[in-house]
Amino acid sequence: MESGNLNPPFLLKPAGVQTALASAGMRAWGKNPMVDAARETILTTSDGVRLSGTMSRQPRPHNKGLAILLHGWEGSSDSTYIRTTGRFLFGRGFDVFRLNLRDHGSSHHLNTGIFYAVLLDEVFDAVRQISEAEKGRPVFLAGFSLGGNFALRIARRCATQPIGGLKQIIGISPVLDPDKATDRIDNSRFILKYFLKKWRRSLATKQGLFPDHYDFSTIMHVDNIREMTERLLARYSTYTSARSYFKGYTLINNDLRGITTPTTIITAEDDPIIPVEDFYDLHTGPATRLIVQPYGGHNGFLEGWRLNGWYERVMVETFENAG
Template structure:
């Protein structure tokens, strides 16, 4: 029987103040059996309640836009780094999986900032532009705009799906003088071209229609600064590839979708990552081909640890014996081991 794979690297051993961490094996919970039911449960489940109390931040980026962020702090004083959580494609701070992760971490004693990318959700009223899979300059600008008291214990980045691609690219490019301690990502498309092709495969026709509809709705939301031609390109796109090729790529100066994917796929940036990073993924993810992960020689990436499960779907991981999604338990355990005991 296939087993969960976790690769611990020397970076963990060098953490003198790190606590021991062992990964629990993932087992699917009935009735969410198989990758598709694991994936769609987030769409069917009631939206969880937000942590009580929150602070709204508006973080300036380029062109006069501001990114909306929600800050949730745990009860009582905690000497913990700030977790900056970034959503996936067409998501926001209100995505089911994002709320669930934030609640888990806040309950565990971490301050969590949910960042809404440019043009998504609560950021749309304060930004006329939009995000893309590798627009890391927005992430850097938002981090630099955070109040000093939130940065003084350091920052750990956490990304879901496309937000994970953005974070891995950012980590691989180099974090500059920002106080980044590490990163964790879940269900991340390391190869954007391969992921797009997989999304358009016949077995994913329902997912594809759902996602394309959401992408169009997000792009055309009131407040988006688009020309008539751009609006027509969005409305006329019949596939995710056409949406990226006719709208996203030219909007950001790429000659087409292929160039956009090649330039922004996180897999090409993994070798540049020098800070502790955790990658959590299900190899049966129906949206992301397993080959994207099999192609990486993880042993040659000493800063990266991976928790690769045979099962779990896309941002699913609804496991037996525990109502908390497995990826949230894995990330929380890794954070405690790496940074939870870190002295301020």
């Protein structure tokens, strides 16, 4: 177990403040050379799934490497925490690829099938394609929240299916037990309202694009995430319950013990969505580093009035020291 030196000002310490500001648009204001350099990309996986993303290359050749960023549930490659993290990494010499999960951002039209968090194969294949295209240059992967969960599952799979060039993986506030996380979201009025609004909008977009495949009318009025999940799964999946679905991407106990790619997990004791106890119960191997901060909320870790993310410095130090 490791602890860093995050010590935000008193008014920034509350978990709710950290969590809300993590996605606040004002943090992304100002010049962003990474966004200016971005080029849209569509990746087609071996199973025919299409995922979108943006590649931002440095203006001059370099050996720093490429950082791949994965957003959280109902976020996107343009989420504030992705844009600000990408700007920080780009400003320190890294190329940046921001990958959208299926049905996130403006990618709903790319696939008929809907997004499920258990769909690891397509994300793993996309990361593999991006990495292999670097032809041996160092590649780093960082994911936030559900994206952190994907990053950790990719790390686990790399033990048996290595991705060439992938040197380091970082999970920020990763979801470990989605069953518990769902209950926490449903029991927080502010967080629940945030996710309900975004998920309903996403489902409406998907239905509008594929009206012959989807009718979410019996789902839209439901006022909690668990019941929405139950109804969606009952109609459009083979899962018998939300709990059985959640088990498909749960990471607890010994699930991460076999990781061999150097991996860093960063979480906060006061995370309002992910119980810190889940991390204390993890059994990891020597390739995995766990950093637990007393403050930071969910995806926050803002360390000063400029609202910079403390984890950004950890990322750069970790990536630059990669063997």
